[in-house]
Amino acid sequence: MTAVRLPDQRAIIDRRKLAARIAALAEAEGGQARPQIVEALREALEAGRVELGRRLEQQPSAGHACANGHAFLIDQLVRVLFDHVTTHLYPAANRSTAERLAIMAVGGYGRAEMAPHSDVDIAFLTPRRSAAWCEQVIEAMLYLMWDLGLKVGHSSRSVDEATRLAREDLTIRTALLEARYIWGDEALYDEAARRFWAEVAHGTGRQFVREKLAERDARHRRMGDSRYVVEPNVKEGKGGLRDLQTLYWIGKYIHQVRSASELVDVGLFTRDEYRSFRRAERFLLAVRCHLHQITGRAEDRLTFDFQRQIAERMNFADRPGKSAVERFMQFYFLQAKRVGSLTGVFLAHIDEQFAQTSQRSGFFAGFRARPREVKGYRVHGGKIAAPGDDWFRKDPVRLIELFQLAEAEQLEIHPQTMRQASRDSGLIDNSVRENPRANALFLELLAGRNDPETVLRWMNEAGVMGRFVPDFGRVNAQMQFNMYHHYTVDEHTIRAIGLLARIEKGELKEDHPRASQLIHKVASRRVAYVAALLHDIAKGRGGDHSELGAEVALELCPRFGLSSAETALVAWLVREHLLMSATAFKRDLTDPKTIEDFVTRVQGVERLRHLAILTAVDIRAVGPGVWNSWKGQLLGELYDSAQERLRLGHARHGREIRVTAKRQEVADLLGDRAELADSVGARFDDAYWIAEAPDIIALNLVHFGAARTADHRLSIHCEYYEERGATLVTVIAADHPGLFYRIAGGIHLAGANIIDARIHTTRSGWAVDNFLIQDPHGRPFREADQLERIERSIEDALANRIALEPRLAQRPLPHHRSKAFDVDPRVVFDNKASNRFTVIEVNARDRSALLNRLARTLFEEGLVVHSAHITAYGERAVDTFYVTDVTGSKITGEARLGRIENALLEAGSDALQARLEEA
Template identity: 30%
Template sequence: MKLSKRVKLTNKQLSAILEQDNLAKHSDALLPLLKQYIEVSNNYLKTEFKKATNIRSLVHARSRHIDRLLIALWHHLKIDNSIALIAVGGYGRGELHPHSDIDLLILNGANLSDEQKKLIELMISLLWDCRLKVGQAVRDLEQCVEIAKQDLTVTTNIMESRFLAGNKDLFQQLQNATTPEKLWDAQSFFEAKTHEQKARYKKYNSTSFDLEPNVKTSPGGLRDIHLIGWIAQRFYYPKTLYQLIKQNFIFKNEYYTLVKCQLYIWKVRFALHIVSDKAEDRLLFDYQKSAAKLMGYQDTKNSLAVEKMMKQYYRSALVIRNICDILLQILEEELAVKSQEPEIVPINENYQIVNQRIDVIDHKLFLRDPSQLLKIFHHVAKNNSLKGITASSLRAIRSARHKINNSFRSKKNNKVLFVEFWHILHTSSRAMFLMKKSGVLADYLEPFKRITGQMQYDMFHNYTVDEHTLFLLENLSKFADPEHNHAFPICSEIMQRQQNPEIIFLAGLFHDIAKGRGGDHSELGAVEARQFCIRHKIPTEHASLVEWLVGNHLFMSLIAQKRDISDPKVIQNFAKFVQTQQRLELLYILTVADIRATSHSLWNSWKDSLLKNLYISTCNYLNQDIETNEKIEEQNQLKAKEKLISLGINPTEIEQLWQPLDPQYFAKHSISAIVWRTKIILETLAKNEQDTNRSTNDIVVVGIRSTFQQGGSEIFVYSKDQDNLFAALTATLNRLGLSIQAANIYTDKSGYCYDSFIVLDDKGQILNSQLLKQNIKQAIIKNMGNINNMNLSVQKRMPRQFKYFSIPTEVEFFDDEYMGFTRMELIARDQAGLLAAIGKAFMLTKTRLHDARISTLGEKVEDTFIISNRDNSPIADEQQRERIRNEIKRQLNK
């Protein structure tokens, strides 16, 4: 290929800078000359990248530029020719990105003289002063071999070594001394390197779809390609992957697909180095938008530029991982054949089990009978002892995937096979993941292909849409497996008695299938599900249920997290919505599976208890095992009083305390909560009577209890009502590192507050530390005595990624259908002291808070507040609503 005029000009410039006469002439100003060279090189690479120059040529050009610099510097410094300067690692492969490490091996034949040491130190120092990140090792041949025996990293560095300058014979001696028969044979090298890979995968939770992947070391990243190259070279020394095409170790289409994906990730990495201006391989939120823009992506109506870039990255990582898995499995099988005869168990005329993997006997089967592309996954799903599919069979599947076309999808038999796959009560997700990884799922279900690699640019969704969907299905399969009964007993009981599990599995498969299209993905997904069911002739009753579940898969979570489910009216209305026990059961397990598959931190004991309590209460209502509000109030009050009397509490004191309480208080709280609160209040009041210097108005009662039924710890505060009370309490709790999940604010007729907060500690757990509980009590009592002078600001370290998300504050008001007050819904970016700021806004606008439900979704909060005017009337006046809205925005923007 002919060089462009600009490349010729740049090469001429670079050569002129490093010309020996020029270096000699400016030896007293050597560093500025070297810096000039690096600057010209960097500017050229950056300019050419922006012009979309082929990434392969840029990566190799960077390596050649550094070669030229090092060789010129080596000769200029007149370093002894008995020493060899060798490029190793990525630099040895000739692959350098703008800020890649320059890994060097300085190989000496004998001990270095002081003069030689000084010259080498000078060279390395000059390179560092040029802002090049240099990794160097100075060793003799014997040291190299000895260290390589112990350290795999050194071995792979030597395998990829490339001679630059000095003693070439010494370099050749190193090559000869590190061949497989002398150092790390194929078997031991394979075992060590795959063990290394497993440890690396574990670091990233074995997913290629993390929202901030490491383009080099995440599963499906560049390191996987390196790994295959290293192991293949050890097996077939000294051949490269390309040379192994002729030996059918890697097929030509696999090789070029792998190269195509590698080149894309190179492009992402090159952009990442430019925008971060350092050797950064983590595709952090800090750089994603800038990298996407540099690569030429643009925002459109339904997707952001960054989402497009990441979608292609994830798809490339998926392909790399799949091909590398196949190649590793081939190598593993070759080793197994050498060590022992394979264990073969016949299944039928088409399939057998080879070393616990299903194997297609005739690899042309899928071409002759494409329906087997679906049938093979039935065998995997029905046999949990299988480890997977043999590499040769996976290859045969990949080679026949083109058969999955419109004609294939329209055939009755294939439709039946696809639905029957989901009719299996999967107790393992292996078959599902294999169907996805092989590409068969996306080929058959075209809408699924659209969400493959689809990311959402936020901190709430930890995975791409397709990966999240598979994790949801995995959760459902765990519910079906009796071994997991202890973790989610209700979900397990429901799942294990399903006669038609395809209903819930298909609902899970379709629940997010319309993400990324714009519009309501639940509604659009329901349409997709309905059309699928019609085409596949799924019984009308089952089809309606799948469609309903997809269309309403977010509703149970919304009710649980944003409504007061202790209110019988909420349960009644939710029960009327779900209508049947079957709908309720399936919606419950779908909701649990969905939330647990969304992110690492979203699921906690509080959400578990909310959904469980909503499910149980709704079950009772549907089975007519629920009583009227009046009956509940009467029974709770009577049973609580009996329990308190049995504990030695004076009944007159109980009645006096309860007299200012509304009947609704007893309906909304459990008997145990009423007993616990009443007891600690009366005990504190009794102690206060002995303190003649203390006014009743000064009393602050604080109780803390862990309640597994609620999945959190309840902090209860009883005190005389005063302005800024909610703001002061939330600020106090936040400062102590507590995460507030819900708040119930109630003031009795005599002006005393019964304020309750459900909290978790900084690890999302129930409070267990007695010292922390004591500190909480002391802090609340101290601050309640000085609210007017209290500083409400909260210093809290927020995740660094938050600043990269712009979330406008939205405040909406609704007439609350349950409590007769006003429901205010807030969407805002999470920030320190958010609840305290909202509490202050309520105080300034004379707004009374009754209940709060706190929902944090990554960087965003979606909180619900039940509010009223001071006289408990709903806030109907639009001007007052606008005052509240403006004050909240003002407080949050301080």
């Protein structure tokens, strides 16, 4: 776009020296010189890349210098190649008018923006008809470039063809828009450029903008439709280089500017905005160049594997509470955010320029809609605008009022006013933050009934949000370096608020039926919105963000205008916002002690309602696919049990009554086979009846009865379990030590993940084990061949037909990039979470063999597993086991607990995994 002056260009490549060397080789060796010439060119290319790599190492943020340097290197090579081919291979002393050839750089190369391994996009331009000489020169040049290992994207067209195709095809039109003369017949290039502007671009500005924006929107959708995804695509992602290029393309097409700096002259950017444009572009180009150098290929995805390395290369350092990689990525997202702000202002100006130049005809030719006034603001064409340049300086509270009115009146904000708001955001000081009217307006916006998510995002991108709520400013663009969270903290928070608004409007009833009802039952809806805003406000401070966030809530809520009771509730919700999901996903919900402990911390139905709502939006706002019916089912079971306990002060039924009631429910489900509830059901103790859901018990009884009638020593049944969004696997076998870990191993070898397991033994010594499984993407198995494969794999594991450990160790990690993270295994024992069992929670890197390995370790330590609950958080897995010793007692001895802990830590360690992989 705007090239930088490259110092000491000959240190990159000395074209005259290289040309002389090639000429000498060609004259000395004649037709045999090709290998030596290619070698000389390759040496020059490699030396240039090494020099540019050295410069990037010295100035790791110099993106423009690196990108322009690589374009310069290729320019010089192309010129040397052209001169060599036309002088030594296909000389033509008296060329005809058809024997003319111009070489143009297009695409990123045309902008003089090339990362180390970018494609060389080149166009050969000929007169109206192509001569044989032109074809020979083009072919020879391409073969030489391919010999150098360059990835060349090329076209060869006459001026007429190029003009016609540009009119028909947006991609070709964009390529010609960026065309830059490299070498050859410059008059031919000038003719093509003149015809492009006269015959292609003239009068098609609106169409070009419309098509370019549609292309951009489709690209954003492919890339996740957020500039805050934690593994962004530097080139194609939202807020990336392609978005900046799109602005330049549009500006150049409409105003025929030659460089991005001229966008200031035509009024599309202010000087400050242009400087922001260049800073963002420089940084993004530098990141892309580092990516190419690290990988040795054209790689544009800033995945977890590379984030640490680039943070180190760009000299980011650790700070208290925030690692170097998190600081690097926060800076990355701040640049992406700036790109978004610039895009909004730029496109709105384009819109306005079109509106001013549009001609009306007919009856309405002289009609112009009059702007209206809303609280002093001008509203016209669906946009709200400040009436003057000093509007916010006169009363900085208006910086909050602007966004509140936009949400309440469902208006867009005029680009000039957004520009003013961003410029004047620094006027927000403590006097504004403590202003009751400003806080009341902010609370109205936060709990707005139209679209608070969109307007809060505008407010955030203008810098107003971070100034008004400095604690929110601290998490602005802050990433969470793990594979569980898909977005930065601020984006996650704003999405959670948007989900809450959609739930309140009834738009998500199908996915969140419970939350959609509860939001209308809570005493204070604004508590729900403030809790959503503050639940992650203290991330990145180096301590427990829930505890620290509760302290922030106690300070902020009174400022916002919440009552003392509302403040206390918000602070509690922030402190306990992980309680419901941790209990539902990592504890046995059929154990009365689980519910008792949960209710002890919740203490009230109003708290429970709010916690259920906040938990739902928090999980769903993590990213696509994180919320599923299995999680909804578990949270619903916990809510119902806790609500019953809170309302009655005790569980509605005693143990005996509960078992009797469930027997009757199962009998009803069995219909004409109701007698199985007594005849087969008598073989199971009360613990089984309490632990399992009625529909699973009904399936188990039918399965068990059939297996015993047929005298099967092993019976396996798999079926899709729609209500849980998973597949139910039931294994019936004679109980014996090690059964659980072998079944788990067989399931994992079939490519399935276990998300829940319940292990039972009948009074006659038969094991009835129920597993809920999903595929690695969190989806159930449904197809007959999939279910058959799982059954066969379990049979092989139990019959010792396969060596489990080495086979499991060879399976790839569920997340192949998880090795980019440090996950130290951790073991927690809890003898208070259950009256009957010791609860063991193991945190470790997620891998296919983990559950099998942990279960085997428990078996080797003489423990009996009664239920297992498996939760994955990206690269980290949390496996919870309810265990006893062989006598049915809890594990209490310190020495024994220490031995079990060490064994589990070893089982969950990366070192053991590495040894098994080597074996």
